[in-house]
Amino acid sequence: MYTNVCRHCQKVFRSRFKAYTCEDCKQIDADQFDDIEAYLKEYPNSNALQISEALGITAFEVLNYLKEGRLNISRGSFERLPD
Numbered sequence: 001m002y003t004n005v006c007r008h009c010q011k012v013f014r015s016r017f018k019a020y021t022c023e024d025c026k027q028i029d030a031d032q033f034d035d036i037e038a039y040l041k042e043y044p045n046s047n048a049l050q051i052s053e054a055l056g057i058t059a060f061e062v063l064n065y066l067k068e069g070r071l072n073i074s075r076g077s078f079e080r081l082p083d
């Protein structure tokens with residue numbers, strides 16, 4: 001069992017697999033992910049900061065989706081932010 005903290009409501013919950021959102025917030029997650037995916041289709045070379053500004057979610061959240069491997073980066077959809 002894993003102890004997880006929901007990234008949307010910060011609720012602590014346990015699950016058999018590592019999870020990032022509780023049951024209540026799963027839909028928020030799915031919606032945000034759909035938004036990001038749609039945005040990347042339209043603007044394939046966007047970076048996390050541009051996505052976060054366009055969609056009103058934090059760059060941290062965008063990067064979390066990336067870290068989870070749920071966004072396809074092999075086609076170069078994400079670029080490193082300039083230092």
Ligand SMILES: [Zn+2]
Nearest residue numbers: 006009022025
């Ligand atoms: Zn939650």
